[in-house]
Amino acid sequence: MIPPTTAQWIIECGNAKTKQPQPHRATLNTSTFDSLKLQKDVAIPPLQPNECLIKVLAVSLNYRDIAIPLEKFPSPARSSYVPTSDGAGIVVAVGDQVTLHRVGDKVCTLFTQHHQKGLFKIAMKKSFLGSNVGGPLRQYAVYTETGLVQVPQSMSLIEASTLPCAALTAWNALFGLEGRKVSPGDWVLAQGTGGVSLFAAQLALAAGAKVIQTTSSDFKGEKVKTLGVHHIINYKTDASWGATAKTLTGDEGIAHVIDVGGEETITQSFAAVKEEGVISVVGFLGNPDGQSNPDLFGKIFGQVAIVRGIDIGSREQFVAVCKFMERHGNRPIVDERVFGFEEAKEAFGYLREQRFMGKVVIRVADDDN
Template sequence: MAPQTMQQWTVEGKDGFDSLKLNESAPVPKIGDRDVLVKIHAASLNYRDLIIPKGQYPFPLDFGVVPGSDGAGTVEAVGAHVTRFKVGDKVATLFNQGHIAGSLDQVSVATGLGGVIDGTLRQYGAFDEQGLVHIPSNLNWQEASTLSCAALTAWNGLYGLESRALKPGDIVLTQGTGGVSIFAVQFAKAAGATVIATTSSSAKADTLKKLGADHVINYKDEPNWGEKAKTLTPGGAGVTHIIEVGGPATMAQSLNAIKIDGVISIIGFLGGMSKDQPTFLDCLTNICTVRGVLVGSRLQFEDMNRAIEANDIKPVVDEKVFKLKEAKEAYQHMWDQKHFGKLTIKIA
């Protein structure tokens, strides 16, 4: 039986990480007929979590909400009409709770966990049964807690446009060593693709090569890394898929690297916002597809989990693990870029 109270964090404003407030005796949520009560064992942070309390998140948001989209745990109780799960099942959370399959719409885009709906930085969570998936059997709690946002975003970037889905022999360009980029390296290699990765340090370059990257470009030494990447492709034809995490600051180089009919999936703006960026006309002159990606659907999540099991893919988890009470310190640690791979919080 779950206790009556629990620890949970909420976001109470836009004043930076001081807007994060810990409640040591919040009520454990009640479940309805189609809800599942989950004892959360681990959660992981994303860049999105960091910018919400800073007031920089561009998607639907409410304050007073429990933060965190990513979490994994054990089913403690199920509602009377739940059919997808039973007590004892190991589950992970879906980022947009209403995004079951197909494209996002005006309703499902406003169901972001940790933004509009109470998220995972708490000991127990009640979720609609449609907003959970079974976790891959080859992962531990910390690893499973990293899948909801970064992994699924990478998967959607590579497979979400069905007519241009990743194929063996394709060439994928990833940027940096954040969670999405590392997952993209792992998924691309498992699919038989060639990977070109960018980074800013020789130490990170070595790690990327260990993960399977075929070529690594140091963008500090090679500011025109897009053109360099193109020279590494057969006949200089260009890259098939680019996972674009930098945004305006890196888009020009991505366009320099892309192949005719290639796909650039924009998933973030880590490089900051800028008016100095390519125009829509550059998509025409480079004859490519540029798409925005906001995580992915439950159907994609389930497909991805099967691939993770089949290929025994292990998420890269930072060696430093924080406790739930240390969530604010975890935010700062990640903001200071002291992590490598996914930063996790142990809860249960």
């Protein structure tokens, strides 16, 4: 039966307590997520012919989900919106013209709803979930059929909820540039042990590449070793970790660098990359204050490498990474703590503390398999 209403979390824009960057705290702190509010009994809109209603089972968090309410991320001015970028659930109703999904299908949301295939276009940003288009942090949500992708059979919905941004971004970085797809024997440098970098490590290893992973935590480093990565470098204790990575390759250099730190890490990425290698500029975790790196242009010009900005990926690529993971038996790494729907603020705070490993997931409903 189709419910008339849903509960949902919303973010009220402009209500964040401060625009100043927040220091990382030793204990869980959720007070800055005051702009996150739980609404009950929100009417579900009638289905259009090409739309599906999904019962959301799980949502995974991405750094942008906390960066937007902390006002560290450019987002369109709206009075309020349903946050989060990734979700997985079950189709409970379909419009008359839907052909891609049936009632009962398990599906993931597509982050860039309008990016179906081919190259990314800036205009597609208006279809980003969890900002421009309402995200899945709600019990029921309506999306266009092309904005949903079938969940890999081998995965639970908790696991599948981690795929839409992080796995697709890692896939795009490693396989998205024609002529530069990761190949067996290539060296890959994945920075940190967050969602994108762990997927990058898994995908690269499955493709026969060799992986160097950085982390600020020796404890996390030990856990990552179990994935089969070849070397771990602690980027807090090794100030020249980019050069160290290159040395570990026998001075060959890194074919694919997954750069998540932006301005703070790009210089080290240049120290690590090989000639004509690819640095995928994915994130901005190391640039909380927005300082610029004045030397950047000289580095790009002097290094002879490909520096490629990444914006998630297309539906076609999402289908491809799901198939690849199925074929190679890859399972997403979900942090040991999974939050309840009512604990969304705690989950956002937990992500901010960076004590997790892999993906932080909110279980929206209990009937996952």
